[in-house]
Amino acid sequence: MATRSTSKRPRVFSGIQPSGMLHLGNYLGAIQQWVAGQSEKDQFISIVDLHAITVPQDRETLHYQTRDLAALLLAAGIDPQKTTLFVQSHVRAHAEGAWILNCITPLGWLERMTQYKMKAAKQESVLTGLLIYPVLQAADILLYDADEVPVGEDQKQHVELTRDIAQRFNYLYGETFVVPRVVIRESGARIMALNEPTVKMSKSETVRGHAIRLVDEPDEIRYAIRRAVTDAGREIVFSEEPEKAGVNNLLQIYELLTGKSRPEIEAHFARARGYGDLKNEVAEVVVEALRPIRERYRELIADPAELDRILAIGAERARAVAEPKIEEVKRKVGFVLPATLG
Incomplete structure (x- = not known):
């Protein structure tokens, strides 16, 4: 070789x-x-x-x-x-x-x-x-x-x-x-689509709420995450079960942006009142993570x-x-x- x-x-x-x-x-x-x-x-x-x-x-x-x-x-x-x-x-x-x-x-x-x-x-x-x-x-x-x-x-x-x-x-x-x-x-x-968590998030999909673009404004990010598809339950845990795909997707996003361990994340959200709390917190984490990217992009694309x-x-x-x-x-x-x- x-x-x-x-x-x-x-x-x-x-x-x-x-x-x-x-x-x-x-x-x-x-x-x-x-x-x-x-x-x-x-x-x-x-x-x-x-x-x-x-x-x-x-x-x-x-x-x-x-x-x-x-x-x-x-x-x-x-x-x-x-x-x-x-x-x-x-x-x-x-x-x-x-x-x-x-x-x-x-x-x-x-x-x-x-x-x-x-x-x-x-x-x-x-x-x-x-x-x-x-x-x-x-x-x-x-x-x-x-x-x-x-x-x-x-x-x-x-x-x-x-x-x-x-x-x-x-x-x-x-x-x-x-x-x-x-x-x-x-x-x-494989980060999945927010509106259909059984398929991969796609660059070519234009349906609102499918994906979060790196240059999306904070309100658009919050809109997409708060409308993300989840299941009818309340348990916020990492899971490979198909019916938990939406929650698992949100938790993976939170995990990768915060760097926290899975046990730490599950313990944190054990006190949540439901998926609404999960979505709100994930949304704010994403907003802050993408803010400097969006600002720097605007400077670069102008030149x-x-x-x-x-x-x-x-x-x-x-x-x-x-x-x-x-x-x-x-x-x-x-x-x-x-x-x-x-």
Whole structure:
């Protein structure tokens, strides 16, 4: 298995699509981990605009949401001095790597992907990009010799495919890629919808009360949480029972934002008069947690030139890692690399 010798810190790759508005589930399931790991890990975070166009996109919306996502990530605590933050399409090696890996990936591997089958079932005509985007995801990860890939449970299968592709390439052409491992946060990996706690909170859902956006105003946050679906009982405890999904979701949010232990939280809410008390307290915790993010976002989004500067620096740093790797891949496949003139 290929290994990296240039850094003792674990290298992490994460990608996030510029579609929809970041919500509390994104923050607790992913961004919070990225921020916490910035000093201990060598992190690459990509705004994966190439992935976004696997389904039709409005060009002006995609353009806006790419910068908007950068602003939100920075506002939420991503430090461009510690983390390489860049736009996927700014680094051409991603597209080149995806094509080469497509050519060694069996079709059956892609057709088995649960995400593909779910999304394809909702479309009259399935675009090729939807089928092969897990290979682009593999290229994203493997170009950086990532040791860890933190994902939600729904993306675990794609990282397992990445491992299979890396091992296949290494077998065919010699040791080239680090085989990454999946990292899933035990609590918070799946923050559920407030209005339907049996489904995951979604960036693309626009129904009011479904999710809490990172830039929602305090009154909107309180509205969503106070109307969150719960059960007919009164017991406020962590539980995997389906009928307690709504209460469990609220408790997980409270747990992740306060850092308190589960026994401590359950003891605290044992004195509550009912779910109303739980909802009110969770709402205020969320309001205060998101306040500095919302304020910083407003400053950042008002200065697109500064956002572009930060993303340009990130892309330069990403290319410094990805370009040597794609050249190694091309040599091993048998391509003739362009000569250096001068």
